[in-house]
Amino acid sequence: MGMTLSQKILADKAGLEEVKPGQLVTAKLDLVLGNDITSPVAINELNKAGKSGVFDKDKIALVMDHFAPNKDIKSAQQCKKCREFAAAQNITHFYDVGEMGIEHALLPEKGLVCPGDLVIGADSHTCTYGALGAFSTGVGSTDMAYGMHKGTAWFKVPSAIKVLLKGKKAANICGKDVILHLIGKIGVCGALYKSLEFVGDGCRNLDIDDRFTICNMAIEAGAKNGIFAYDEITAEYLNGRTSRKGKIHEADKDAEYEQTVEIDLSALTPTVAFPHLPENTRTVDQAGDIKIDQVVIGSCTNGHISDLRAAANVFKGRKVAKGVRAIIIPATNEIYLQAIKEGLAEIFINAGAVISTPTCGPCLGGHMGILAENERCVATTNRNFVGRMGHITSEIYLASPYVAACSAVLGKIGVL
Amino acid sequence: MTGKAHKYGDNVDTDVIIPARYLNTSDARELAAHCMEDIDAEFSAKVHGGDIMTAGENFGCGSSREHAPLAIKASGISCVIAASFARIFFRNAINIGLPILECKEAALDSLDGDEMEIDLTKGFIINKRLGKKYSVPPYPAEIREIIARGGLFG
Numbered sequence: 001m002g003m004t005l006s007q008k009i010l011a012d013k014a015g016l017e018e019v020k021p022g023q024l025v026t027a028k029l030d031l032v033l034g035n036d037i038t039s040p041v042a043i044n045e046l047n048k049a050g051k052s053g054v055f056d057k058d059k060i061a062l063v064m065d066h067f068a069p070n071k072d073i074k075s076a077q078q079c080k081k082c083r084e085f086a087a088a089q090n091i092t093h094f095y096d097v098g099e100m101g102i103e104h105a106l107l108p109e110k111g112l113v114c115p116g117d118l119v120i121g122a123d124s125h126t127c128t129y130g131a132l133g134a135f136s137t138g139v140g141s142t143d144m145a146y147g148m149h150k151g152t153a154w155f156k157v158p159s160a161i162k163v164l165l166k167g168k169k170a171a172n173i174c175g176k177d178v179i180l181h182l183i184g185k186i187g188v189c190g191a192l193y194k195s196l197e198f199v200g201d202g203c204r205n206l207d208i209d210d211r212f213t214i215c216n217m218a219i220e221a222g223a224k225n226g227i228f229a230y231d232e233i234t235a236e237y238l239n240g241r242t243s244r245k246g247k248i249h250e251a252d253k254d255a256e257y258e259q260t261v262e263i264d265l266s267a268l269t270p271t272v273a274f275p276h277l278p279e280n281t282r283t284v285d286q287a288g289d290i291k292i293d294q295v296v297i298g299s300c301t302n303g304h305i306s307d308l309r310a311a312a313n314v315f316k317g318r319k320v321a322k323g324v325r326a327i328i329i330p331a332t333n334e335i336y337l338q339a340i341k342e343g344l345a346e347i348f349i350n351a352g353a354v355i356s357t358p359t360c361g362p363c364l365g366g367h368m369g370i371l372a373e374n375e376r377c378v379a380t381t382n383r384n385f386v387g388r389m390g391h392i393t394s395e396i397y398l399a400s401p402y403v404a405a406c407s408a409v410l411g412k413i414g415v416l
Numbered sequence: 417m418t419g420k421a422h423k424y425g426d427n428v429d430t431d432v433i434i435p436a437r438y439l440n441t442s443d444a445r446e447l448a449a450h451c452m453e454d455i456d457a458e459f460s461a462k463v464h465g466g467d468i469m470t471a472g473e474n475f476g477c478g479s480s481r482e483h484a485p486l487a488i489k490a491s492g493i494s495c496v497i498a499a500s501f502a503r504i505f506f507r508n509a510i511n512i513g514l515p516i517l518e519c520k521e522a523a524l525d526s527l528d529g530d531e532m533e534i535d536l537t538k539g540f541i542i543n544k545r546l547g548k549k550y551s552v553p554p555y556p557a558e559i560r561e562i563i564a565r566g567g568l569f570g
Contacts, residue, residue, distance in 0.1 A: 024558045038481065041483065067439075067440060077440075078440060078441075123479075124480040138480040139507060139508075140485075140511060140512075141508075142482060142512055143507060145568075224503055364431070365437055383431065383479075386429075386431070386454055387454040392454045
């Protein structure tokens, strides 16, 4: 039986000719990631176990992005703990305020992930790097600690769902609409423990930012990883970011998939996930009259330059509706600077939006835009769980940057 | 082990198990004080050492925060029984030594307050109210070994 792309990478990193779904393997890691929330727990675990030393100081990335710039004393203590650990272990890729960005936008930008890599991160959205043809998955802090110390992790080899993408999406359709449509179709458990492998001619019509967004939210369907095969779009993105080549794998022709889901990109319309699960999707024309209090455009899902461009296209010459707070969060400093150079920052400010420093901030209810009782927010983030962005009675509607910007102008969910 | 069940529904996410606003600490006891707060404000007051948590499908979905199983464990819960677990939560629970069992029938049959008995070694669950015994297949050897060590770093 042939192997899927994800299985090929796991087999390679486990030093095996072949792996089968359900098999438990121990595999070598190319990168271990942690942030200011999850790394302190990992550092505690290493200390408790009396383990000192990391397997490779160049293959660990620590990013201070969640509650940074620090929102309170406790958060500052957590970052301090990470900073001291990074210094003591001489960690090469330690990103603090000034250099940091949202981890899943930052690591690809810094060229730390290549096709064929095996990456674990103590953050559930680590699955983002599948966009570059890597096997990359979220784990907890103990796995991170073990990975930092040993350079290995245990994996149950996943079976896979083939997502066959066809056609070309319309101009205002984003990667976000593709993944929300898929989650709406298969549900939040639809890919539990499995890989989502994106294939088909439609892939050529998805730019790298679309692919990052799509793989980022694979976890919201329960998936272990999401992955696109390496192609010229991947090559173009990697060019100039890394001197490493990685290893290009392809799924076997006779690879087995548990299920095939077809998506015609040309048929997609802007999609919104209603509270309180990402699977509660409706097309925007079915949204009804939902007045909103806040819009957040950013996060590891949609804080890329193309996301900011899509939002700026809407905001240009328009104003954020009275009574709506629009918060724009470029995912990294490089993206922020690019937005300034392209004049996007000026468009946002003239529209009455505010631009924040890169941070995960409001996405997980940390800071920089917490919701009060009964408030509603259209967010380009990834989760709309109860209380995720603030008060337990507040509501989050997940959408693309285009829909979010339109909604900010309209004062309610909709498109212009 | 024997304890009283605290029953929840499907898709219990790690944001409700431990809201992110409390993630500015990794102190397990502090986390436990806010465990389940957003879906069950009384949980930390009513839970007793040895109690059992039961839930539907996809328990622990969402964020990878290990604070979630840490908070549940520190609250005194001795075992979580669910119809299914989200994969990162599953790993985290095994890695920190919080016993979890996937048993759809036992999870769905259970009601809040049921007296339940669990034998992890023999692989069974008894719901005393129903007088019903459920057998749970053992984990693969590699995972049993991690559990036996008391966690990944045990």
